Amino acid sequence: MNMSKLLKVFLVGLLSVLLMTACGGDDDTSSDDTSNDDTTEDTSGDTGDEKEDVTLSFWEFGNTGYDVLIEEYMEANPHVTIELQNMDQNDLHDNLFTSLSAGSGAPDVAMVEVNQLERYRDAEDRFHNLKDYGAADVEGNFLDWVWQTGENADGSFMFGLPTDIGPTVMYYRTDVFEEAGLESSPEAVGEMIQTWEDFESVAQEIYEKTGKQMTDGAELVFNARRDQAPEHFFNTEDELIVEEHDYIRNAYDYTVSLIEQDLIGDIQLWTPEWFAGMGEGTYATLLGPAWMQGVIKDNAEPGVWSITTLPEGAGNWGGSYLTVPAESEHPEEAYAFVEWMTAPEQQLKSFLDYGLFPSAPSVYEDPEFLDYSDEFFGGIKTAQVFSEAAEAVVPVYKGKGYYTVNDVLQEAVSNVNAGADPDEEWNAAIEQAKSALARQ
């Protein structure tokens, strides 16, 4: 450990300075400090001598209902006690990073959001390789693209097993479509908007007839186009390739052209006007993931929103992985718990009780799942729409610098939406991304 070496050097230095300036009261510290030094040597955990009983700490975020599943697990496995700690999403990831960086304090099992997983791409030594504990056997349980995101580039290392996912669909306001004289059933809308050109022409039509904009803002349009690209910002060697292919630039240009025709709004996500727009129908569609249902239900009346697939495919936003940090002294037990938690049976329960969308395709065949319908969205079988989207997601390598590049591009898109020059913003964003990447 680098930091521990540095701390030792520091303590030796401090000690000698204190000895030289021989002050009466200062003797206390020197003895204090040596005791610190002693503790550096023994970094033993708390449950060293017990063989049978194991206590696993588990960090999770959000409203998952995992506490109920855990009860069930502990009943079936009486030698395992699981201490669940629910945290705010950002807080969990900050605390996990601090703990992994300092090499102490991480839990036995940590739920890591898919974006955050990229951060640890080159820190395999901070996690147990779940393939060492039998993860390869359950590969067939999961969708390919979800599985691959949990692996390293060459597939030799498994960071975590996937829990839920966030396949993206097109939510739309039936009333706005009707106001524009268009059909509004999911089948008809799906038929009407098969390509992004269709999306644009429908947007023009809605704008002409109702004066309303097609969607809330630029961010989700850009995301939708980006997520359908077979290559994103990096190749598997983590080299920036965003300028070597046209996919991302096309996504950018498409978004810009909608902005320039005034077909999309400039409402930022998670602002009061965004929530309010959901209820009032200020915009016709929302290109969001499965979990966005809950947000829409919170802010709109039932019956006006419906769901269909995105034009030209789908993407993914959100979802998590259960990882076992390298510090854990009970990786076998931790893995067994992770495997159980992410198994199709448990995923089905999480879906039915908490709406967490499963990453295990076998669940999609389950009759309970197939029949799952939602009156809020006009009684359509929502689970089927989402599972169709989940299976349409293209696997793609993201890379540890993914969100650095994504952030600057999103900023560029929002600047263009506020009136900036698209080409200048693009070039500035690429420059800024390169500068940030060179520092990492």
Place this chain on the structure above:
Amino acid sequence: MKKSLEEKKKTARTAYLFISPFFLLYAVFGLFPMLFSFYLAFFKWNGLSEMTFVGMENFNFIFTDPIFYEAIKNTFIIGLLGTAPQIIVGILLAFALNSTLIKFRNTFRTMIFLPYVTSIVAVAIIFGVIFSNQEAGFINYILSFFDIEPINWNIQNWPVKITISIMVFWRWVGYNTIIFLAGMQSIPNALYEAAKIDGATVWQQIRLITIPMLKPTITFVVFTATIGALQLFTEPLVFLGRNLRQEGITMVAYLWKDAFVYNAFGTASAAAIVLFFIIIIFTGVNLLLTNRIGRTKKAR
């Protein structure tokens, strides 16, 4: 007064004992992190992998980064707009709250201090609503009466800086008022009474009595407010989110983003060192300027 050598030594020993807790605690909890940052400035480190020595490269990165200069510029602009007026308004508020003529002083005091205790989450939401980019946003709506087009408060260059400055001013003016208020206690009321008999106006009282007598407190506030302004971080983070757009990024926000968003701890540490020197220089200059206040008897 005669003091024996022995007595002097004894006093000194007691004095060292009195100040030692700070230094001991700092040695244990503050010094290592500080030296660690200093050390990191010459390494490339993402927080997880091995550190690699890169010499002065990190400094090279930040000095050739246009956003670093933006961050310096923003810090000074927001400091000037958000912090400097606090000192003037803080003195005026404290003077008013100290005046024996005023009833309900306690109520006013409590209310003026409220922004300091109001949760930052609430502040974020409310500023987001007041300074909404939408036409129906509070400020944009008012501006529409003057035929001003809706402003993108959290995107456009000056609106971003102005909004953050207002937030800073609003959150901290009550805090400085309380400090000034404590400083004003050492000014004997008799001085004001005498001035009133001589027919001095309120303005003259402030200029000729309050400000010169308050000089130690003013020095204190200028010192801490300068440091606070140069280390400004929470308000831009809350208003702009983790992305910390370059229109409103401050120096500390810049190094925080480098470290905790980009995982570039090396350049973050280099930026911290540069910032440290800027703070030393600028605080020194400000203290020199403050020192002249009493002499010219003129508040800036």
Place this chain on the structure above:
Amino acid sequence: MNNTENHTKKRNIQKAFVYLFLTFGSLLSLFPFYWMFTMATRTNREINSFPPPFTPGADLVNNFQNVLANMDFFGSMANSLFVSTSITVGVLFLCSLAGYAFAKLEFKGKKLLFSVILITMMIPPQLGLIPQYYIMTQLEWINTFQAVIVPGLINAFGIFWMRQYIQDAVPDELIEAAKMDGCSTFRIYWNIVAPTVLPAFATLGIIVFMQAWNDFLWPLTVLREPSMHTLQVALRTLNDARQMDYGMIMSGTFWATVPLIVIFLMFNKLFIQSLSEGAVKS
């Protein structure tokens, strides 16, 4: 006669102006706080409408019940009280001792040591998080209150403040006289200096207490056990991943702020009492 009439008129205008100034300032200060209360009485849907409601709604009790169902509100409040009080008492004592030494005692290296204290304030603290956390793991202080309290006692600002105040408010003659009477330096501090600078204590006490109470970044990093959470840390567990229930969050936040106002009023009373006592003395 005429002259004094003019005088009172002028004074009345001045008074009106001051009231106007204070009322305006108070309203601006009060507004977001009032809004926080409004949100605490509203449903999430109402808060998310645009423009949002300006008047309190009907969900005050309901929202707070949700808070109680989702976090250990009073347990974490007890933790917060303990941590913040310990830090405040410790800081007041240590900073006034050090401030007194720097203001009134003679010793070698005084200026240098004081500058060192001021310079520590100029170091941006944000990058210290990881190494500081590392030290705590080595001391095995994670999940203990001392991990928050002990580093919280380092307060350069407080030393500077006490020095500035003591230098001004405590007459040298008083200290010399006490010395002649054979008082020890600590006795002088305890019996003469401390009582004289009560307003400074009150002010510093308010500031330190508020800071400790509202701090969450560091407590969040070192206090992981839910039973050890302070209010600000526990409040964050009310945040869901995607669907924020702002009515509940604001309710928790609002009720977590109310004790601060009580504390403020207490210190303020101390502040005013100490003034009237001082007035009697002089």
